[in-house]
Amino acid sequence: MKNPEAQQDVSVSQGVRMMFYMMKPNETSFQTLEEVPDYVKKATPFFISLMLLELVVSWIRKRKPPSRLDDALTSISAGVLSRLPRLFTRSIELTSYTYIWENHRLISLPWDSLWTWYLTFLGVDFGYYWFHRMAHEVNIMWAGHQTHHSSEDYNLSTALRQSVLQIYTSWVIDNLGPLELILNTPSHHRVHHGTFEAENKKVVYGLTHPINTFDPFKVQFHHLVYIWTTFWATPGFFNKFSVIFKGPGWGPGKPRLGLSEEIPEVTGKEVPLSSSASRLLRIYAVIQFALMLAFYEDTFADKAVSALHFK
Structure with missing residues (x-):
C-alpha cells in the first residue's frame, strides 16, 4: 500500500483553474501515480461553491426561488450513485492497468515532455469522441x-447527472472560436444535449422520449429495462442481437440507427417536468439530502480514494 500523503496539494488558484481546464502542462504531469492529486475530491468544494453561486444568481434574476430543485437533487443523486461502484471496482481497474502497462506496453513516453502532454490532450479528445459516439x-x-x-435543465448540477455505468462530465463555457472545428467543446456539448446544429437558437434539453420522473433509480436503469423487454419481444436471434448492439431507435426492417421521422418533433414549447410537492416537503428533502451527502463524503469518498493507493 502506498502512502496517501504522497499526493500533491492543490492550491486555490489551481482548484479554480481546473474547473475550466486552464491547468498548465507542468501542473498536470507526474512521474508516479501516487503524485497525482485526486482531482474530483479537490475540485468538489469549488464546484459546490459555483453551484450555489449559480443558484443565487438565478434567484436574483428571476426574483423568486428556483422551482427545479427536484431536478438538481436528482442530478446530484446520480453523481453520488455513479461514484459508488468504484468502491468495488477501482482496485481491479488499477491492478489490470498496471499489469498491462508493465508487461505489454509498446512504448514508454517521457512523462515530463511537452509533446507527450499535447499528444495526450489531442489523443484523449479523439478517443473520447468515438467512445461518446458509440454511447449514442x-x-x-x-x-x-x-x-x-435525461435532465430537462442545463446547469452545473446537470454535469453531475452521471450513470452508474459510465462516468462523464461537462462544463459551461461560451464558443471557443477555431477550436470548435477540431475539439469536443462545451458548445458542442450543449447542442448535443438538444440536437446537433450550430448554437444559434435556444436548445431544448432532455430525451426525445421523456422519462417524466425524478426517481434516481429509474433515471439510471429504465433503459436497461426497456432493452430487456424489447429483447424478449423481438423474434429471431440476429434481431435480438441487434436490439443490444444497434441504435436505440432500431427495430426489425429499420436502418441501424432507426428512422429519423420517428423522432418526436421538438417545438420549444414543451413544459418541463415539475413536482407537486409542498414547499415544506422540499425543504425537508434538501435537508435530508445534505445529510446524505455528508454521510457519503465521510463514509464512502475517502474509501474510494484509498483504492488508488493499492497495487
Whole structure:
C-alpha cells in the first residue's frame, strides 16, 4: 500500500483553474501515480461553491426561488450513485492497468515532455469522441449514457447527472472560436444535449422520449429495462442481437440507427417536468439530502480514494 500523503496539494488558484481546464502542462504531469492529486475530491468544494453561486444568481434574476430543485437533487443523486461502484471496482481497474502497462506496453513516453502532454490532450479528445459516439449509437452503451441526457435543465448540477455505468462530465463555457472545428467543446456539448446544429437558437434539453420522473433509480436503469423487454419481444436471434448492439431507435426492417421521422418533433414549447410537492416537503428533502451527502463524503469518498493507493 502506498502512502496517501504522497499526493500533491492543490492550491486555490489551481482548484479554480481546473474547473475550466486552464491547468498548465507542468501542473498536470507526474512521474508516479501516487503524485497525482485526486482531482474530483479537490475540485468538489469549488464546484459546490459555483453551484450555489449559480443558484443565487438565478434567484436574483428571476426574483423568486428556483422551482427545479427536484431536478438538481436528482442530478446530484446520480453523481453520488455513479461514484459508488468504484468502491468495488477501482482496485481491479488499477491492478489490470498496471499489469498491462508493465508487461505489454509498446512504448514508454517521457512523462515530463511537452509533446507527450499535447499528444495526450489531442489523443484523449479523439478517443473520447468515438467512445461518446458509440454511447449514442450502440443501444447497450446508450443505456448508461442516457442518464446524463435525461435532465430537462442545463446547469452545473446537470454535469453531475452521471450513470452508474459510465462516468462523464461537462462544463459551461461560451464558443471557443477555431477550436470548435477540431475539439469536443462545451458548445458542442450543449447542442448535443438538444440536437446537433450550430448554437444559434435556444436548445431544448432532455430525451426525445421523456422519462417524466425524478426517481434516481429509474433515471439510471429504465433503459436497461426497456432493452430487456424489447429483447424478449423481438423474434429471431440476429434481431435480438441487434436490439443490444444497434441504435436505440432500431427495430426489425429499420436502418441501424432507426428512422429519423420517428423522432418526436421538438417545438420549444414543451413544459418541463415539475413536482407537486409542498414547499415544506422540499425543504425537508434538501435537508435530508445534505445529510446524505455528508454521510457519503465521510463514509464512502475517502474509501474510494484509498483504492488508488493499492497495487
